[in-house]
Amino acid sequence: EDKVVQSPLSLVVHEGDTVTLNCSYEVTNFRSLLWYKQEKKAPTFLFMLTSSGIEKKSGRLSSILDKKELSSILNITATQTGDSAIYLCAVIHGSSNTGKLIFGQGTTLQVKP
Amino acid sequence: EADIYQTPRYLVIGTGKKITLECSQTMGHDKMYWYQQDPGMELHLIHYSYGVNSTEKGDLSSESTVSRIRTEHFPLTLESARPSHTSQYLCASSEFRGTNLNTGELFFGEGSRLTVL
Numbered sequence: 524e525d526k527v528v529q530s531p532l533s534l535v536v537h538e539g540d541t542v543t544l545n546c547s548y549e550v551t552n553f554r555s556l557l558w559y560k561q562e563k564k565a566p567t568f569l570f571m572l573t574s575s576g577i578e579k580k581s582g583r584l585s586s587i588l589d590k591k592e593l594s595s596i597l598n599i600t601a602t603q604t605g606d607s608a609i610y611l612c613a614v615i616h617g618s619s620n621t622g623k624l625i626f627g628q629g630t631t632l633q634v635k636p
Numbered sequence: 637e638a639d640i641y642q643t644p645r646y647l648v649i650g651t652g653k654k655i656t657l658e659c660s661q662t663m664g665h666d667k668m669y670w671y672q673q674d675p676g677m678e679l680h681l682i683h684y685s686y687g688v689n690s691t692e693k694g695d696l697s698s699e700s701t702v703s704r705i706r707t708e709h710f711p712l713t714l715e716s717a718r719p720s721h722t723s724q725y726l727c728a729s730s731e732f733r734g735t736n737l738n739t740g741e742l743f744f745g746e747g748s749r750l751t752v753l
Contacts, residue, residue: 557741557742564746564747565726565744565745565746565747566679566726566742566744567744568741568742568743571741611678611679613742623681623684623694623695624669624681624730624742625681625695626671626678626679626680627678628677628678629678631676
């Protein structure tokens with residue numbers, strides 16, 4: 524059965540801390556892995572990772588894919604209260620024309636002042 | 637900015653009523669999806685479509701049905717709503733195709749929160 528598993532499920536930190544969120548997957552015909560941030564409404568796109576070992580970076584957020592370990596991490600440095608959200612990992616798998624996207628259960632991050 | 641719209645945003649309805657959740661996108665995307673999400677839980681794919689007249693059931697069994705008569709429109713219908721259908725329903729679209737992955741990302745609508753009494 525195809526699945527995406529995220530850890531931890533929830534995390535509470537203080538402003539300025541650095542956090543690392545984990546995502547592991549078991550899918551047939553992996554194509555790419557995506558990270559989303561979900562606050563109160565719909566998820567918003569953060570990163571898409573296709574190649575192993577290449578870090579994607581946007582401000583204080585960065586992510587890297589390890590295809591050998593079938594996993595990815597999302598790092599947030601110098602956290603701020605505005606980073607509080609659910610972080611979703613998703614994997615696109617399947618054939619080139621019928622790729623489906625499976626989501627993990629998400630990591631709920633709370634950043635305290 | 638993504639151009640994908642869902643209506644209604646909130647709906648409270650009695651058991652047994654028929655409801656249709658609307659989803660439209662103006663990006664010309666071939667692929668569209670419906671996800672169901674309960675509070676604090678992961679998103680579950682309930683329906684997807686690769687193009688006009690193409691619809692498939694997702695990983696989570698759902699009593700809802702969908703149609704794709706036009707590229708931009710992907711409505712979801714519940715013939716007889718029940719309290720167990722209470723949830724948030726998220727519509728999404730993407731450009732994922734072939735080896736030209738573009739960004740591969742999904743564009744989400746704002747969601748429709750359904751409460752069945």
